[in-house]
Amino acid sequence: MVIPTSFAQEAHNNLGSSIKKMVLFERSGHSPMFSDADRFAEEVILFITQIK
Numbered sequence: 001m002v003i004p005t006s007f008a009q010e011a012h013n014n015l016g017s018s019i020k021k022m023v024l025f026e027r028s029g030h031s032p033m034f035s036d037a038d039r040f041a042e043e044v045i046l047f048i049t050q051i052k
Contacts, residue, residue: 019051 025032
């Protein structure tokens, strides 16, 4: 099942945090940490660096 990105955008807009970023992993299914591991790790590291 594919969820429209508009649903993700709505969820993102309703998050209470001021530190947030929506990242889309096209064609990664439910496991971008495996199917696009390098990009996933890069995004996680960037987020952690931002909130330190």
